[in-house]
Amino acid sequence: MRAWRLNLVVLVCLSACSTDWRGPAVLRSASGRRICAKHHVPLITVRGFEATSDTLVDPYEAWFQIAAPYPNHIPEYQSLQRDRDFSEPTMITYCPKCQHELDARWHEVDERMKARYRKRSNQTMKPTAPLRCNFSVFATTPCRGLSFSR
Numbered sequence: 001m002r003a004w005r006l007n008l009v010v011l012v013c014l015s016a017c018s019t020d021w022r023g024p025a026v027l028r029s030a031s032g033r034r035i036c037a038k039h040h041v042p043l044i045t046v047r048g049f050e051a052t053s054d055t056l057v058d059p060y061e062a063w064f065q066i067a068a069p070y071p072n073h074i075p076e077y078q079s080l081q082r083d084r085d086f087s088e089p090t091m092i093t094y095c096p097k098c099q100h101e102l103d104a105r106w107h108e109v110d111e112r113m114k115a116r117y118r119k120r121s122n123q124t125m126k127p128t129a130p131l132r133c134n135f136s137v138f139a140t141t142p143c144r145g146l147s148f149s150r
């Protein structure tokens, strides 16, 4: 009963907190810097990588829902870390607070999903598919890249 109530609270919070960001994503400060419209902090631009043209980046649907309230997170087709699927050098502009909050929320959801998964099944289950989208700041990765060989 207690666990049920806790789940309900988590569910209500998740849906209540998942309001899509509306309005402009970026504002200009008095000095002309681009700032996050949600957090009012300057956007940062760093070297990163984006998906190669033969990589389909396919995030989980849940990730899109969680990302929706954060207008300036790192897009799913870019990564701060280079790997097989994200190997084209590029510059990434994002809000560190949007990214931090998105990472934290994704991490929570992922842990709950994993916990539920373990509770429900005594069978040997396949491990979660290896995820290729490996954003350096993500404790767990939000998406998978599918490479097509030519």
Ligand SMILES: [Zn+2]
Pocket (backbone or CB within 6 Å): 036, 037, 038, 039, 040, 071, 072, 095, 096, 097, 098, 099
């Ligand atoms: Zn932000």
